Amino acid sequence: MFALLPTHYHRHLTRLALALLLLVLVFSTRAASVATAATVGLRVQGVTLVNTDGSRFVVAGINMEMYRDYDNGCGWVTDGTYAIRGVMADKVKALGVNAVRLNYSYRFLQQSGNLTRFLDMAQELANRGMYVMPSDHTYTGGVLSSASASYPMMKSIIDGMRARGLESYLIMNPWNEPGPDISVSAWVQAQKDVLTYLRNTAGFQGVVVMDGTGWATLLDVSAFQSVMSFDAGLRGTANVAFSMHLYPNITGLPSQLWTAARQVPLVIGELGQENPGASPLDPNYVKSTISGFLNTGMPNGHNGLFAWIFAWCDSNNMLEDWTDPAVPYSASSPLTAHGVLWRDNYYSKLPASSAPVPTTVVEQPTATKTTTPVPATATTTPRPATSTVAPPPGGGTTLIPPPATGTVPAGESSFYRGINLGGGAMTVGSHAWEASASAPNFTLKSGTAQACNPFAPVLPAPDTATSDMLKCYVEHWSHSLALSAVPNASYDVYVYTWQDWSQPSPGTANFSVNGAAMQTYALSSQAGHWDKLGPWRVTVTNGSLTVTTNGNNIKLSGVEVWRAGSATAQPTVIVQQPTATKTSTPLPPTATRTTVPATATRTSPPPTATKTNTPRPATATRTTVPATATRTSPPPTATKTNTPRPATATATRTNPPPPAATSTVVPGESSFYRAINLGGSAVTIANHAWEASSAPNFSLRAGTHQECNIYVPVVPAVDAATEQMVECFAEHWNHNLTLSAVPSGSYVVYLYTWQDWNQPNPGTATFKLNGAVAQANYAISSQTGRWERLGPWPVTVTGGTLSVTSNGNNIKLSGLEVWRVDAPAGIVMAPTATVSSDEFASVTGAGGSTPVTPSTDAPTGFYRAVNLNGRALTLDGQRWEGANAKNLSVDGRKVCQPDAALTPVTDPTHAEMLRCYVTGNYLRLTVRGIPAGSYQLSLYLWDQAQQYTLKLQGGRQTWVNQPNANVGSWQKVGPWTVTVDASGTLLVETDGVASIAGIVLWHAGSTDVSSQPPLAPTFVPGDAGQPLTQVVESDDARLSRQGTWQAQSTGKASGGSYLYSSHAQLSFTFTGSQFDVVYVQHKALGSFTISVDGVVVQTVDSHSEQTHFQAVASVSDLSQGQHTVVIAPADGAIAIDALRFPLAAALN
Known part of the structure; x- marks a missing residue:
């Protein structure tokens, strides 16, 4: 037909054809671009990983902690890493790392804000050209029958990275180290199930790395190839690899891996120098494995190694912690010997291979504008809201208002001053903010507490600079923020408030500016919530602008003042950028939740008054000066009339102090050396002179918070002098108490701890003496008023210094007491107390002082409870310890069924405890360190289809269950009265399959306030059912x-x-x-x-x-x-x- 058309039509059609061809080329180019974009990212080709350009990718990997083991004593690793996430990403990148295994537990990521923070860390890594491999550790060592509960979090992670434009930097590692109890066929099915979900539901087509059974020691080529074939059926080609974990106790596997690498895609997901509790420390094992990989594995196609672990709290730690006294990690934190080993033997030996750095930065989808809108009555045209500048290190888009010029247009407002309350000078929204401590012509009320808390969330999340400003604050219940030398004019005032803990009854605060009431503000009870209050218009006529509050205790983070034109002031624009690298230096422990402000739970008197309901002055609440500045504790003859108990008796709960002295010390006995009243003044306790914390040759870590709280009764009650000592304290999460000029010799050390509020999850602390562990994982009490005397801890001093340090959770220390042992004969010793081993003993001062009558009360009430496979929590009003509880050993398999339906239905906290438990044929629970006496024991059990026998204290008492095959059925059994002898040990065993979730102990004679069991226990003779062998x-x-x-x-x-x-x-x-x-x-x-x-x-x-x-x-x-x-x-x-x-x- 075309040949029959006239010539001019030929020309038109030729032009049309050319145009069509051009369009085809344009769209083909675009399609090719889209196709290229879709395939960006790591992929499996044969048995090797290849990069975006098709070149081979060899993993130079590392493991990082991000909400994996968050509540078992090392949560500070995640907090410290996140606080300087950009710095940590830079440090990892500088090593030569190109892939990071980012470890989590989905239950922790479900908690408020944690998923966003996890994605923030992932973005910091991806922004530097590193692949990120999220790995769920929920099912470590366990079965995968209920692992589908973890699917939604995997999808949330994928969706979050997709929204940030970073999905191509993802590798998914569904489950860490499934246990040895899983058959290979069950493991294969679980991998097929999760691949179906990831490919079809989550839409993820990237590389999936799968840990084998037996704690990731499975090497089964046939099983692996079955999974590869299944994945190829889902997406056309297989895109999976398989991971093994290696530690010194695994000796034969490495050489097998180098050979098997020719057949299936393999990586080593963890390689460490010690498997704590399972192998010795062996750096040469790591070196040997690296050498085997470089010489044999890599040439055979093996894809590389992930080091275990960049920042952690055991011997595999690659980064030194606590080089900065205020934070666990900083830019100057050096590598450990383990880190140097990896740098010099592995990362530096590999060919360069990394992902391309993202060319575009997508603003994070979690962003929520937090600007204070300009009131509708404003008639002026506002300045442009934002301008875009180059992103800071770590990515993100910074949006700021344009800088103000020297001339303010008519009707507009100009920035006058911004004060960062409790923090340093900084720039917020292109405006220079001043530090409250050094700003000229600015004052706070005397005694106002100032602190920073870099680890609490900021909700809603603002830009990085605003976040840093909010996390520092001043705290008072009667603030006075005064600006002087202010030019007479009209101003608009904004005040920033912040709440850094979940306060149950925060109350209200009334704000005034220059005496005029502005706002009655309801304080938030949500941890992390902040508000920007204002604008409040004020006219200055005398050169002063003062913001005051009265009412409840409140944290103020900033005050911002604009000089008003004829319209309402234009405030600083705050925009979202949670991924920006944190650069401020966090301050120590008052930042974390410490003493409950008095107004939150009680109304208290002035320090010098008899206890009444008169409100106490502001200086009685948290100050940063020693207690002697605000309070002198009452003498023993004050209003307390009860018979005092001796300090050394109630404090003991461990070993008593040395016996009474004569006028001289017999060789081999002990003499009182020094004692420091931490946070308080000099005091005499049991005839020994205790010094104030300002004593010579004694120091605390810089920035340690010191305070006294005289309105909380100490539990157990003590004499007035000891009470005065306990009520004052030093508070930090990384204490360093140092005595200098100490004569060489042997000493024993006692440390007094105190808890002055009902803290829900206090955690643990580990104490060291001159660098050696004295007591690990001390469980901090959650009971208001509870105090303990820890020790005696022996130490030998040779260099003139005795140092007590702590790390872990925030803890209040009230006193440090040191005795010298093996003193030479002839040294005159101060009078001391005669103390028996009874918990409440008589005390007689040497020289005939009046004896103190001991209490004869037997211990009563709740003793302890343990959530055997879960976190610390509060049940029935009592504090339960988590699975890492001290003096507890559990012989059994740990299992969690987070979505199991329970019969009978119970509240969410009980359900959480019940759904994670220990199980086995012959369970054994051993609790040690229990004071001798009688106790009531109760257990939370899952019902079993088969009969079994529960044995207490070696079979002195037994209980036989009533078989029940109903899935999810549970009961609380007991209480049984058990006797603990001088060994201090409680033993619970089972003969037959049993599952136990929780154990509860009350002192005998007390009432267990929690719900009683649905079935009464049935007793049988202790020797029933004895085995034939x-x-x-x-x-x-x-x-x-x-x-x-x-x-x-x-x-x-x-x-x-x-x-x-x-x-x-x-x-x-x-x-x-x-x-x-x-x-x-x-x-x-x-x-x-x-x-x-x-x-x-x-x-x-x-x-x-x-x-x-x-x-x-x-x-x-x-x-x-x-x-x-x-x-x-x-x-x-x-x-x-x-x-x-x-x-x-x-x-x-």
Whole structure:
């Protein structure tokens, strides 16, 4: 048809064809661009990872903590990392890292604001050209039958990175280290299920890395290829890799990985120098594994290693902490030896390989404008709201108002002054803000507390500068912020308020400017909430502008003043940018939640008055000066008329101080050396002179908050002098109490702690003496008024310095008491107290002072409760400790079913406790350090379909459950009265499968206020159900263990756990003719020998590609009589579960 058309049509059609061709080319180019954009990111090609340009990508990886183990004592790692997230990302990038495994638990990310902060950290890393691999650690060591509960959080992470334009920087690692109790077929199905969700529901097509079973030690090429084929069916080509974790107790696996790398895509998701509790510290293991990878693994196609771990609280830590006394990490924090090892042996040896840095920065979707809108009555045209400037380090888009010129247009307003209350000079919205401590012509009311809290959230999230300004504050219940030398004119005033903790009854505050009432403000009870109040118009005629408050205690973060034109002032524009790197230096501990302001819970008298309901003056609330500036504690003859109890008696709960002295010290005894009343003045306690914290040759860490709170009664009650000491305190989360000019010698140290408010989640603190751990993971009390005397802790001084440090959670310390031991004879000693071992003992001063009558009251009330596989929480008004509780050991498998339906239905807090529990065939719960006495014991149990026996204190009491097959059914059983002897140990065991979520102890004679069990306990004789064969667990005290054995809990072991080692021996002597050794088979294990009477009778190979529990090696046909048996490793590590003997045999 085209040939039959006239010539001019040919020309028109030719032009049309050219135009169409051009359009096709344009759209093809655009389509190609879109296609290219869609494929940006890491992908699997064959068995190797390739980068965006198709070049090979070798992982130079590292693990980072971000809400993984947040409430088990090391939450400060996440907080400290997030606070300087840009700095931390820079430090990681400088090492040569190109991929970061960012570890979390989905239950923590569900908590308010944590997901946003997790994404902020991920963005900082991606902005520097590093891939980010989120890894959910919720199911570590456990089964995956309920792991679909974690799916929504995976999608939220993907959606969040997609909204920030950074999805192409994601690698997904669904679950960390599934346990050994999962079959390979069940593991394969779980991986297929999560791939279906990620590909089809979440729309994620990037690389997915999967940890194998057995704590990520599975190497099963066939299973891996099955998963790859399934993924290829979902998306066309497979885009998955498989991860193993290596620690010194895993010896045979590395070399197998280098070979298997030719067949399937592999990475090492964790490589550490110690598996705490399971292996010795062995840096050479890391070096050897790195060498094997570089020389063999990488050439064979293995994709690289992730170091364990950049910042953490054990020996695998790669970054030094607490180099800055105020914060755990700073820009100057150096690498540890472990960090240097990785830098010099791995990162520096790899070819350069990284993701491209993002070319566009997307403003974070969590942003919410927080500007104070200009009132509608304003008639002037406002200045342009924003201008865009280059993003700061760490990304984000900064939006600021244009700078003011020297001339203010008619009808507009000009910025006059901004004061950063409690903080340093800074720039907010292009305006220079001054520091409250140094700003000229500005004053605060005397005694106003000033602090910063860099770790609390700011809600809603503003830009970085505003966030930094808000996190510093001044605190008072009667503020006076006074600007002087103010030119006479009209001004608009704004005040910024902030709430950094979840305050139950915050109340209200009344604001006035130059005496005129402006606003009655209802304080927020939400942790992190802030408001910008105003504008308040005021006319200055005398050169002064003063903002005052009265009412409840309130934190003010900033005051901003604009000189008004004819219209309402244009305020500073605040815009969202939560990902910006934090650059301010956080201040120490008053920043975190410390003493409850008096107005929150009580109305209190002035310091010198008898206790009444008269409101106390402002100086009585939190100040930053020692208590002697505001208060002198009442003498013993004051209004308290009860018979005082001695300080050293009620304080003890551990060991009492040294015995009474004569006029001289007998060699080998102890003498009082020094005692410091932390935060308070000099005082005499039990005839010993205690010094004020301003004493010579004594120092606190700079910035430590000191205060007295005389309105909270101390529990237990004490004499007036000790009460005065306890009520004053020094507060920090990283204490450093240093005595200098200390004579060389041996000393014992006591430390007094106090809690003066009902803190919901106080956490733990670890104490060190001259760098050595004196007490780890001390559980800080949540009980108002509770105090304890810790120690005695022995220490030898050789360099003239005695230093007590703490790290962990914020803690109040009231006193430091030091005694010298083994003093030379002839040294005159001050009078001291005679103290018995009773909790409340008599005290008699040397020289005949009046004896104090001891209390004869037996301990009553709640003692302790533990959430066996969860966090610390409050139930039935009592503080429960978490799974990391001190003096607690649990032999059993830990399981969580976060979405399980419960029968009967209960409140959310009880449900949280119940849904995570320990389970196993032979559970064993051991609680130590309990004062001897009688207690009431209750347990929270899941019902079981089979009958089992619960044994208390070695079978002195037993209880048999009533079988119940209903899924999700639970009960609280007890209370039983149990007796704890001088060993201080409570033992709970089961014979048969049981699941226990919580344990509760009350002093006998007290009432357990929590709900009673639906079924009354049934008692049976203690010796019922005795087994036909003697089973002796490998940790039994009758067996001798030489060297270091590590315990590993699992419900598949005989007693809920087994012992393993690569260099230790287990021996015993028995009378009989035969025995069995029960052991574990696993691919990480080797062989062991069994010797009888010095002769090797059997060599047992415990290596197996599949995990098997309760494997048995039998030794029989021995002559009847006494025999000595030694079990020892022959090659690699071994795992011994138990021994079995005939009933007639006897262990000697």
